[in-house]
Amino acid sequence: MSEMAALKKQYLLEGLCCGSCAAEIEREVGGLDGVSSASVDLASKTLSLKLKENAEPKAVAEQAGRIARRHGPGIVLRELDAGAAAGEGTGVSGRAKLRRAAVILAAALFAAGLALPLAGGVKAALFLASSLLAGGEVLIAAARSCVHGHVFDENFLMSVAVLGAFAVGEYAEGAAVMIFYRVGEYFEDRAVDRSKRSISALMDIRPDSANLKAGGAVRRVRPEEVAVGDSILVRPGEKIPLDGRVTEGCSLLDTSALTGESLPRSVEPGSEVLSGSVNLNGALTVEVTKEFGESTASKILDLVRNAGSRKARAENFITKFARYYTPAVVFSAVALAFLPPLLVPGAALSEWVHRALIFLVVSCPCALVLSVPLSFFGGIGGASRRGILVKGGNYLEALSRVDTVVFDKTGTLTRGSFEVTEVSPAEGWDRETLLDLAAHAELYSSHPIAASIRAACGSRPDPARVSGYEVIPGKGVRASVDGRAVLAGNAALTGMENAASPAAGTVVFLTVDGAYAGRIVIADEIKPDAAQAVQKLKEAGVRRTVMLTGDCRGAADRVARETGLDAACAELLPAQKVEKLEELSREAPAGGKIVFVGDGINDAPVLARADVGVAMGGIGSDAAIEAADVVLMTDEPSKLADAIRIARRTHSVVMQNVVFALGVKFAVLALAAFGAATMWEAVFADVGVALIAVLNSLRAGKPAPARRNER
Known part of the structure; x- marks a missing residue:
């Protein structure tokens, strides 16, 4: 750790x-x-x-x-604990059942007091009993809050409102406030628990046990007890508990909890498997490659659990707003209760106290304080269901205001699976010799282009022939092959800027002892949904799509043309990518956000500089999960548009809740000040509005419909 x-x-x-x-x-x-x-x-x-x-x-x-x-x-x-998902433990406790029974009995007493022709004292006793049954805990909590100096919490405010109603003889209204407050609180909790359970079910990828194979026997152990190198048995229907490699058996895996994809994935000996996947039909023996705390399931659960700690600006604003809103309304209530009777001839104290009590009921900001974070919680959960991991509400909020999306090329818009399509030796050189020198020069490179050159060579390069190997970042490699100085890289490295001719792919130039020896063209296949991804982004209202790549101009133009990008910047060094991103950021309108989409491994500086860094194909990639703000768990760039639509739906729901809650509360406050609102309207403005806002928040996880020319 x-x-x-x-x-x-x-x-x-x-x-x-x-x-x-x-x-x-x-x-x-x-x-x-x-x-x-x-x-x-x-x-x-x-x-x-x-x-x-x-x-x-x-x-x-x-x-x-x-x-x-x-x-x-x-x-x-x-x-x-390390693997528990937020939202666990939402079952109904014995204490909650007792509280529910008390509220039901209180409601029955309240109904009896309203319906039966009883004497005034008996009615008052029934209403008092119903208030104590429903709100005894609230009154006790209010007393404790008062002792500790916390006079602006909802328990204290509700208690003052109820006791004040009884003091001015409004027994039925006092009982109604407490009963409906507790009923509304119950439904709010149910709505919140429903949202949490849906996300807990979604993230139900944490395995409870592992079948450890040792000494010819299989025993069930906790996943934390399994070490790297151990073998585990995964039977049909079981979750794979730890990341590993299949050594025996063939099967189909359900990876939908990780990627959002319903199509099963086939595995065989040698295949990598990830914890959280479900084995569908065949028994598998898996050699563990990562301990439990470092496995994919644990990392995803940790990411989702911690998303709530990265709050959006809207959440922080509502928290600060609530700190001032409640005291302001309470002091207004005090002024409303006592100033008119002192200043206005004939004003009755009881009438103005009653109006002030309505202020107190409306003063609780629960509708905002609860519904806004719940909206972001639902939005993050909805994105997770589609294989999109968002690390916090702040990033979801930023995605809702995207102006420009910037793509890396290799591994993002293209598959990153290169193959040599052209070998053009210079005069005095032949194809086989050129490929042989290039393969040896690229012997120690892990870049996909280097791998494609070694594959095209056919024979395995001999390390004894290579010395003085050096990587020149963003340009290529330098090495000594059979004692000859070989440069393999782009035109800038080999001094071929003026001699370079257009090519439909990445061009690797070779010089030997300072003389031009030829060029090799490597083509990369564009992903099937790359063009669709760009189109969906434009339909979602993204103003501009740009590609930044270190590849040659010909390869960049081909990808831009076939995918429909607005612009492509080629032959960029890593530092130049950051400079170009900063230039694009300056050109964006005020409030417009820049998103960079890369592989999460080679683009760390650009991912860090962007307003939102998005890593592609993050499933199983520790580097991607660490580097990015948003992780697309599959290799589909089109999912970025889904993430943006979910973010915009979430932002829309948040704004609806804020406008609705404040609008109703201020309207009832104004009506109460003029004596046109009763305690019933106040209860709706508090409990009813909070419940409606919470229920509306459950819509946040759904993508907003595509709209052309949204901006």
């Missing part, structure tokens, strides 16, 4: 349901000694911590638990 991984901790905040409480817990825990940063995700009820090197995790957890309990008596802090 890396040092950085050891400094990260994540906890489940069981019982957390208050948005303002979540914000206060995040702020106070973030200020503890030993804590570098803290983030509370209300949607998944998780606390993510980054600890300083000298921090004691156990002591920090104890302090964080005390802070959480101070803000919510029912909150329990529980550490999430």
